[in-house]
Amino acid sequence: MSCVIPNLLDHPGSILVTDPKGENFAVTARWRRDIGQQVHAFDPFRVASGDATYNPLELIDPESPEAVDEARMLADMIVLPEGQGGE
Structure with a gap:
């Protein structure tokens, strides 16, 4: 046990x-x-x-001029590039 x-x-x-x-x-x-x-x-x-839930997109202000860059950075942290891990 x-x-x-x-x-x-x-x-x-x-x-x-x-x-x-x-x-x-x-x-x-x-x-x-x-x-x-x-x-x-x-x-x-x-x-x-x-x-319990967590939505990382809530951290991004859609009105911010950096919103697109922040979303791309978040996607890069979440999604592994093809051929790296998980094969």
Whole structure:
């Protein structure tokens, strides 16, 4: 048995956990809510039915003269050039 779940159930403070399979969230989220904590899962692949979201485009002011350059820079950070990684 992993030590992660017992620690999530025991620790009373805020926690940020990387949980690729969603197992830790599934086991501990309800308990943490029951003790009055806010629980959110950033879950872009819908493994744990997360409710937290992040839209990097919200950081770009569409009225800014630099908006197009900022969008290009963001795209360059997100998308790997062809032939680099993920082959």
